[in-house]
Amino acid sequence: MNKIIKRDRMTVVWAVLLLTLTSGTPVVRGVTYDLVAGEFDTLMPDGVTVRMWGFGLSGQAVTVPGPVLTVPVGDHNLTINLTNNLPVPVSLVIPGLPSALTPVYHQAGDPYAGRVRSLTAEAAPGGGQRTYTWTDIRPGTFVYHSGTQMQIQIQMGLYGALKHDFAASQAYADPATAYQTDIVLLYSEVDPSVHAAVQSGEYGPSGTITSTVSYWPSYFLINGESYTPGQAPIPAGVVGQKVLLRFLNAGLRTHVPIIHNHIGKLISEDGNLLPFFRDQYEVMLAAGKTSDLLLTPAAAGPITVYDRKLDLTTGMESSGGMLVKLDVAPLQTQPGLWKKPIRNRLGRV
Amino acid sequence: MNNTSYKTRALLVFLTAGLCLISGNAGAEIPGITGPTFNLSARADCIYGGDGLGILIWGYADGDNRGQYPGPTLLVAEDQTVVINLTNIDIPEPVSIVFPGQVGVQATGGAAGVITREASIGETVTYTFTASEPGTYLYNSGSHADLQVEMGLFGAMIIRPAMGQQYAYNDAQSYFDVEYLFLMSELDLRIHDAIAFGQPYDTSTFFPVYWFLNGRNAPDTMEENFVPWLPTQPYNCMPMMMPGQKLLCRFIGAGRQSHPFHTHGNHFAIIARDGRLMSSAPGSGIDLMEKAFSVGTAPGQTYDAIFEWTGEKLGWDMYGHQQDRDEAPTGNFPGPEDIDHDGDGVFDEVMMEMHEYEPDHGKPFPVDLPQNQDLTFGEMYNGSPFLGGEGLLPPGQGGFNPMGAFVYMWHSHTEKELTNNDIFPGGLMTHLMIMPHMMP
Numbered sequence: 001m002n003k004i005i006k007r008d009r010m011t012v013v014w015a016v017l018l019l020t021l022t023s024g025t026p027v028v029r030g031v032t033y034d035l036v037a038g039e040f041d042t043l044m045p046d047g048v049t050v051r052m053w054g055f056g057l058s059g060q061a062v063t064v065p066g067p068v069l070t071v072p073v074g075d076h077n078l079t080i081n082l083t084n085n086l087p088v089p090v091s092l093v094i095p096g097l098p099s100a101l102t103p104v105y106h107q108a109g110d111p112y113a114g115r116v117r118s119l120t121a122e123a124a125p126g127g128g129q130r131t132y133t134w135t136d137i138r139p140g141t142f143v144y145h146s147g148t149q150m151q152i153q154i155q156m157g158l159y160g161a162l163k164h165d166f167a168a169s170q171a172y173a174d175p176a177t178a179y180q181t182d183i184v185l186l187y188s189e190v191d192p193s194v195h196a197a198v199q200s201g202e203y204g205p206s207g208t209i210t211s212t213v214s215y216w217p218s219y220f221l222i223n224g225e226s227y228t229p230g231q232a233p234i235p236a237g238v239v240g241q242k243v244l245l246r247f248l249n250a251g252l253r254t255h256v257p258i259i260h261n262h263i264g265k266l267i268s269e270d271g272n273l274l275p276f277f278r279d280q281y282e283v284m285l286a287a288g289k290t291s292d293l294l295l296t297p298a299a300a301g302p303i304t305v306y307d308r309k310l311d312l313t314t315g316m317e318s319s320g321g322m323l324v325k326l327d328v329a330p331l332q333t334q335p336g337l338w339k340k341p342i343r344n345r346l347g348r349v
Numbered sequence: 350m351n352n353t354s355y356k357t358r359a360l361l362v363f364l365t366a367g368l369c370l371i372s373g374n375a376g377a378e379i380p381g382i383t384g385p386t387f388n389l390s391a392r393a394d395c396i397y398g399g400d401g402l403g404i405l406i407w408g409y410a411d412g413d414n415r416g417q418y419p420g421p422t423l424l425v426a427e428d429q430t431v432v433i434n435l436t437n438i439d440i441p442e443p444v445s446i447v448f449p450g451q452v453g454v455q456a457t458g459g460a461a462g463v464i465t466r467e468a469s470i471g472e473t474v475t476y477t478f479t480a481s482e483p484g485t486y487l488y489n490s491g492s493h494a495d496l497q498v499e500m501g502l503f504g505a506m507i508i509r510p511a512m513g514q515q516y517a518y519n520d521a522q523s524y525f526d527v528e529y530l531f532l533m534s535e536l537d538l539r540i541h542d543a544i545a546f547g548q549p550y551d552t553s554t555f556f557p558v559y560w561f562l563n564g565r566n567a568p569d570t571m572e573e574n575f576v577p578w579l580p581t582q583p584y585n586c587m588p589m590m591m592p593g594q595k596l597l598c599r600f601i602g603a604g605r606q607s608h609p610f611h612t613h614g615n616h617f618a619i620i621a622r623d624g625r626l627m628s629s630a631p632g633s634g635i636d637l638m639e640k641a642f643s644v645g646t647a648p649g650q651t652y653d654a655i656f657e658w659t660g661e662k663l664g665w666d667m668y669g670h671q672q673d674r675d676e677a678p679t680g681n682f683p684g685p686e687d688i689d690h691d692g693d694g695v696f697d698e699v700m701m702e703m704h705e706y707e708p709d710h711g712k713p714f715p716v717d718l719p720q721n722q723d724l725t726f727g728e729m730y731n732g733s734p735f736l737g738g739e740g741l742l743p744p745g746q747g748g749f750n751p752m753g754a755f756v757y758m759w760h761s762h763t764e765k766e767l768t769n770n771d772i773f774p775g776g777l778m779t780h781l782m783i784m785p786h787m788m789p
Binding site for chain 1: 447449450451452453454463464465491493494495496498499549551552553554605607622623625628629630637647648649650
């Protein structure tokens with residue numbers, strides 16, 4: 001997680017540097033990411049190896065989910081240069097962020113001639129490149145994913161999170177959305193039989209698995225990982241400080257994360273600031289949805305976030321799946337720095 | 350053959366329900382056990398599906414009583430310090446309880462689990478918290494929950510506000526006359542069979558075939574509370590109200606599926622979600638209240654909604670008042686308020702009933718009633734289309750609705766869920782009965 005965020009920041013730095021160096025020539029202002037789509041094998045905690053398709057930053061490993069892309073504060077333009085190393089065409093869309101789309105249809109001679117294959121222009125298989133641009137990026141948390149044959153490509157792993165803050169450490173225009181720490185929690189599932197069929201070329205109209213209609217995932221992932229007991233918790237700042245949990249669902253099913261022992265404030269859905277925040281202990285996270293929840297932990301220690309859909313298994317093993325621990329650090333007790341957080345009896349600021 | 354006996358049974362159930370109704374507006378209070386200290390146990394037991402099938406469950410129980418599906422409804426008052434001692438009697442793996450919506454729950458005893466402390470057989474674990482926010486809540490096992498919730502380890506908790514027993518929250522708009530619990534769950538028979546026979550199971554292939562309201566399938570939802578032939582499913586789900594009353598629905602998603610619970614008869618107003626008022630800010634009342642006729646209660650969510658019914662906009666007088674029609678009046682009169690204006694011996698004007706929708710007062714029934722010989726009678730038809738009315742029926746017909754109530758089906762709008770192991774009707778379904786005001 002942290003590593004990925006760090007990498008993003010480096011990319012941003014490089015992108016800014018590059019823009020500075022090439023000033024004078026007409027360039028698209030804004031952050032640029034060079035993404036690569038590729039395949040790799042991942043080892044699930046129960047020992048099963050699964051073929052995945054994923055995104056990675058150029059020169060780095062391809063991962064599922066892809067890297068967290070950050071559009072810096074004050075920057076409203078985004079360019080993604082996509083290089084496609086997969087054997088099929090892919091493309092990129094970001095639901096919630098409009099851009100000019102040029103759909104791709106199956107061509108004459110193809111048995112599916114006339115049907116839409118991609119929502120927008122494709123990067124050709126085997127190293128093809130395509131540039132996608134967005135202007136007018138608004139604050140929020142968004143899923144980016146393939147816009148090509150999404151019924152198979154998304155569940156193969158071609159997704160990631162994108163975030164853009166209104167101001168430094170403030171998610172939206174409302175000052176009440178300020179936070180000290182933000183955490184991306186991206187939910188997705190894997191049905192290994194579908195992945196095996198794709199890998200062996202048996203997926204499709206003439207294959208052993210003809211579609212994802214009979215989708216029975218058995219791996220339930222948060223940020224690409226199924227929980228294993230003892231897994232290191234995600235640092236969630238200091239007690240009494242605000243943590244912004246960015247929930248994203250890139251899977252095909254609804255999940256309902258519950259914040260054990262806590263109540264949060266739901267501040268946005270699909271990157272839209274809610275006019276009134278809602279006190280909730282759960283987030284109803286439908287497929288494709290994003291929701292931001294502000295949490296102010298009243299006590300130091302671990303916070304468990306578990307899926308109330310109860311997809312808490314890894315293969316057939318229990319105590320896994322969509323569960324994650326956040327770690328809230330105690331207050332620093334150095335004299336002079338100690339600051340008592342203002343909160344009511346429920347721990348809400 | 351099976352179908353026939355099922356139908357017979359369904360009829361019997363309706364008969365029983367109808368008879369129960371005579372006893373008045375009973376069931377206006379949600380049954381449960383009162384805290385703030387609860388001694389619960391977790392134990393294996395058996396429930397009956399709506400088709401009569403016995404199914405192994407794991408249930409929470411009140412002390413030494415039998416396991417329940419769902420567990421006992423915990424009734425707590427605001428600001429009480431709630432102590433729940435949970436003893437594992439015979440569940441062959443550690444069990445626990447989590448309380449979504451409660452903040453700062455302290456757990457002691459037993460051993461540390463992934464989410465909270467848990468009790469193996471013979472052990473007791475204690476959970477303590479302050480019931481600081483009134484509302485409707487769920488509790489369920491936090492241990493191996495994909496299996497244990499499936500097996501039945503869940504229940505409801507109601508925190509009553511300081512404002513009074515007739516309020517859901519500390520807000521005047523949360524007033525209700527009657528309240529009912531709608532705890533929704535579902536059951537995958539294969540998993541219960543696998544546990545019963547020590548076979549492997551896979552909860553990720555979850556495919557339920559029974560859907561429950563308060564632990565019962567229709568038509569058992571419409572039986573009385575605590576009927577002796579459903580000893581481990583004590584709670585019914587039989588909403589009853591009179592026109593103009595406020596009926597508080599406490600919806601809880603206790604299973605793994607979302608159930609779009611749908612009311613016929615009227616929309617309801619959602620006043621709270623997750624035990625928190627639909628309010629823009631403290632002190633603003635329920636200003637974010639929304640109207641709906643379905644609420645997609647997702648797993649772990651709770652909603653509170655107030656349902657009202659007055660007969661508004663039916664377009665005809667539901668009491669059968671037929672103003673200015675020189676005919677013998679029908680319905681629940683003549684009464685002392687009836688007037689014979691033109692002295693022809695026929696009452697032709699009547700006073701409004703309590704909570705009657707005024708614009709429809711006196712509007713005639715829009716069709717001519719057919720003759721009895723042209724009708725097939727439902728058991729809930731008592732010979733009159735009017736609320737509280739009654740009419741002549743052929744011998745042996747009707748009779749299940751002696752008060753002349755209006756009956757509306759309330760159910761999951763995922764219609765597949767109106768089955769009991771592939772038999773229709775059943776499942777996540779009950780009826781609302783609108784009772785006439787004539788009752789004492």
